Amino acid sequence: MAPVPISSIKIGHIDDVQELRRARPTTIPDRFVRDMAERPSTATPSMHIPVIDLSKLIEGDRDQSHTELSKLAVSCEEWGFFQVVNHGIDKEMLRSIEKVAMEFFMLPLEEKQKYPMAPGTVQGYGQAFVFSENQKLDWCNMLALGVEPLFIRNPKLWPTKPANFSETLEKYSASIRMLCQILLSFIAMSLHMNNDAFNDMFGDAVQAVRMNYYPPCSRPDLVLGLSPHSDGSALTVLQQAEGSSVGLQILKDDNWEPVQPVPNALVINIGDTLEVLTNGKYKSVEHRAVTHKDQDRLSIVTFYAPSYEIELGPLPELINDNRPCMYRKYNHGEYSKHYVTNKLQGKRTLEFAKIQTKLSC
Numbered sequence: 001m002a003p004v005p006i007s008s009i010k011i012g013h014i015d016d017v018q019e020l021r022r023a024r025p026t027t028i029p030d031r032f033v034r035d036m037a038e039r040p041s042t043a044t045p046s047m048h049i050p051v052i053d054l055s056k057l058i059e060g061d062r063d064q065s066h067t068e069l070s071k072l073a074v075s076c077e078e079w080g081f082f083q084v085v086n087h088g089i090d091k092e093m094l095r096s097i098e099k100v101a102m103e104f105f106m107l108p109l110e111e112k113q114k115y116p117m118a119p120g121t122v123q124g125y126g127q128a129f130v131f132s133e134n135q136k137l138d139w140c141n142m143l144a145l146g147v148e149p150l151f152i153r154n155p156k157l158w159p160t161k162p163a164n165f166s167e168t169l170e171k172y173s174a175s176i177r178m179l180c181q182i183l184l185s186f187i188a189m190s191l192h193m194n195n196d197a198f199n200d201m202f203g204d205a206v207q208a209v210r211m212n213y214y215p216p217c218s219r220p221d222l223v224l225g226l227s228p229h230s231d232g233s234a235l236t237v238l239q240q241a242e243g244s245s246v247g248l249q250i251l252k253d254d255n256w257e258p259v260q261p262v263p264n265a266l267v268i269n270i271g272d273t274l275e276v277l278t279n280g281k282y283k284s285v286e287h288r289a290v291t292h293k294d295q296d297r298l299s300i301v302t303f304y305a306p307s308y309e310i311e312l313g314p315l316p317e318l319i320n321d322n323r324p325c326m327y328r329k330y331n332h333g334e335y336s337k338h339y340v341t342n343k344l345q346g347k348r349t350l351e352f353a354k355i356q357t358k359l360s361c
């Protein structure tokens with residue numbers, strides 16, 4: 001995907017938050033301090049998003065799989081989020097990706113800066129989605145990499161330290177890819193569609209990984225770890241590293257609700273692409289990350305989306321009198337370009353595809 005011309009973007013100096021934390025300034029630099037309306041409130045109760053047991057879907061008896069499939073439908077329709085347990089990915093694999101990611105973030109800044117995320121691009125180490133000097137910054141360091149298909153990879157941005165980084169990421173990504181395909185087949189079934197419908201439609205699916213490291217922040221009440229956004233993917237798989245602080249929040253009934261991690265579960269969320277394909281039946285829900293005063297946090301996020309060539313739009317079987325067509329047809333490559341060239345701003349990116357007037361599809 002073509003990066004935005006670097007010369008056209010003035011983003012100013014971006015402080016590295018791990019270095020900021022180390023320096024322990026008495027005040028938080030202004031570029032990180034959010035306007036009042038955006039600041040996270042402290043006293044929110046922790047709520048439990050639905051938990052789906054994949055083993056019941058795959059090998060449960062008729063009743064179990066039927067009940068779990070209905071739970072999956074409700075999760076996608078009412079929450080846009082669920083946690084999946086018994087997903088088949090070994091604990092060792094989960095720990096090994098956490099270990100290499102953490103080892104990378106703990107390297108000296110000069111080493112990490114060998115893999116810079118250039119302004120206007122989304123791959124490498126740094127802060128993505130920054131397009132102006134007066135944009136507020138997230139209290140987060142990230143390493144984002146395209147994984148599949150091979151042409152989206154930029155091998156120069158794959159860290160050589162720790163030595164087993166690439167091998168671990170390859171193995172992890174292959175198992176997460178399989179999980180996404182399995183989940184998409186059950187999601188299709190939950191919509192009374194053929195189980196292969198999405199996997200066949202997606203072609204050679206695009207897969208990218210983003211590792212987010214949130215150092216502690218002395219004023220978690222003033223900053224955000226990650227700005228509110230919905231994901232542009234079809235599905236996102238989010239791993240909250242073992243021992244991390246609670247940090248993910250989802251917008252539910254106009255309240256920011258923290259997601260309590262379930263040990264070894266993976267958090268799955270519906271991205272904009274499935275919202276469009278299902279004509280808004282399944283929701284791509286806004287979410288953000290907050291920071292903690294004393295604890296750091298690591299999340300490993302996989303975005304899974306159709307091939308760039310694919311033309312998308314609401315599926316005809318999900319358009320009816322009760323649910324008139326909400327989105328126009330578009331090319332997924334164009335949407336990806338639109339997504340990565342705009343700042344994260346709630347669900348605004350999806351306006352790209354929204355039908356504003358009462359046109360038919």
Ligand SMILES: COC(=O)C(/C=C/C1=C(C)CCCC1(C)C)=C/O[C@H]1C=C(C)C(=O)O1
Pocket residue numbers: 001122123128144145146147152206207208209210231232233234303304305335336337339340
């Ligand atoms: C920091 O990056 C993101 O948050 C992100 C980007 C993903 C990508 C890469 C790192 C490499 C090239 C492909 C892609 C754009 C997927 C979010 O990804 C979402 C946004 C879209 C669109 C999507 O499919 O996933």
Ligand SMILES: O=C(O)CCC(=O)C(=O)O
Pocket residue numbers: 210212226231238247248249287288289298299301
């Ligand atoms: O770190 C988190 O919990 C949220 C990450 C996220 O939403 C993302 O990377 O898109």
Ligand SMILES: [Fe+2]
Pocket residue numbers: 229230231236287
């Ligand atoms: Fe996200």
